[in-house]
Amino acid sequence: MTRQLAPHPSTKPTKPGPAAAPRRRRWTQRTRRDFFVFLALALPNLVLIAVFTYRPLISNIYYSTLDWTLGSPSATVVGINNYVTFFTSDDASKVLGTTAIFTVVTVGGSMILGLLIALALNAKVRGTTFARSAVFAPYVLSGVGVGLVWLFIFDPGYGVLAWLLRGIGQQSPQWINDPQLSLVMVILVYVWKNLGYCAVVYLAGLQSLPQDVMEAASLDGANGFRRFITMSLPLLSPTTFFLLITSLLSSLQAFDLIRIMTPLGTGTSTLIYEAYLQAFGAFNRAGYSAAISVILFAILLVITVFQLRFVERKVHYS
Template sequence: MTHATSPPRRRVTPRRLREWLVFLAFVAPNVALIVAFTYRPLIVNVYYSTLNWTLGSPTAIKVGLQNYRDFFASGEAKTVLITTVVFTVCSVGLSMALGLLVAIALNKRLPGAMFARATVFAPYVLSGYGVGLTWLYIFDPNIGALSAILRSIGITSPEWINDPHWTLTMVIIVYVWKNLGYAAIIYLAGLQAVPTDLLEAASLDGAGPVRRFFSVTFPLLSPTTFFLMVTTMLSSLQAFDLLIALDRQGRGAKTLIFDAYLTGFKGASQAGASAAISTILFVILVLLTLLQLVFLERRVHYR
């Protein structure tokens, strides 16, 4: 009769101990910073969302989930959520689609290609608030450059700033312009990683440029597309600097994060209600990320 023997325990050798100490020396400061500046504020924010608290007041009243009920019961909640969805879908879709087209154009061995790539990427690293102020003057219906161009061809400029219906369109246009370079550069890296022998084989089989792109290149770009979809969606849901520069009062581009700011720092300064809106946004971010990881990643073809 044989007896099952337990696996031998690993001895803690001086070398292994030194490796663990080096590991802790590199990891511990990062973990401490993440806990202090990410997870702790998140937990505190969830706690604040259960309070009826005015910003700056020394006292607060516990109200449980009342702030969440008040938000969804308000008539403004539907408008804010729809605005958030429209802004996210349009900004992500246009940034990725136009970014792919720009990447295809930049993926050429032509003189000045490096300068063109740097020019396309430059707006992404600029200050969002500064970009918003610049475009605010461009879109101004009275003194803006765009209105002057439209008047020269006999077209009246829309009230981009004063009309809520046009304000959201204006914000989307500027956001796509600013973030287009990010999607283009990421797609360009993906295009340059596509094996040329596959494209040559498809060409020998008689496939034209369009057929080669949709049958060979685009499927091989699925990991890049998946990465961009996740990152650009998270970025658009948290976009704030452009919105506050272009739509200070939240007349037409009041997304969830913008509504949280206006609720907490403008008017009655309801910090508890603002924290509840921020928590709702966090839950949406987590759910969208998980859904993309679970369902969309299955369609990704890793080489």
């Protein structure tokens, strides 16, 4: 009988350790090449953005701390006094209220009417191509030209609308001189000009909806209205979210129509137009105008962050 000897402690087999991973070189020739290609493509755009966007923004914030008359070679640093003057003035609530009314009505009107027109243009009938072009055409026209044409229509003395009202024995409202009616006039024209944009974007969203799902719902007995409420609208939420952001930013910066149709800002002094009147009107208060512009920028920033942070949660991406 043979006896098996135990192995000596010094001769115990050892497990091979994990092989050391080769150290990766961070700046390889390909990495350097890709980096320089990125710089060549992105650097010109970054320089242009810095020079024409961020530099004027920083300069405007600095100007808002000055008591400066436009054209004057000297200015006095007043800190936040321009902001305090605006928010404590009687015109602050009026300007902010006009801005809120104009923005809410134009954005809501453009999106609702645009969706209804998109539903009509989505029908498979003859003439829809011409109708789509006709609806979208006002959006690409110059705001100055559109304002001049509609100013002729609304003019209470010799306008087309006044002529039609006189034909039925009625007097034309004072659209231009009445502050409330002038705001209504500008809102109507702005909605008319921009609803084509909303209609075309909504039309693209409607045409991208999954048709198999719509056909399945139709076979299950869902009528057109129920399919639209329960299926089309939720699936259109990315389109609605995109239009909400772009339309809000556009409405808050609307200037050309207001400038042409109401040069004195009678009842239509939104934030951006009030900044223009303070700087280039009879006041020449460049520092005060810069403060109003910074307030408008802050409102735009808050609205955009709020939409991206909270409203996007309700968007259903397929």
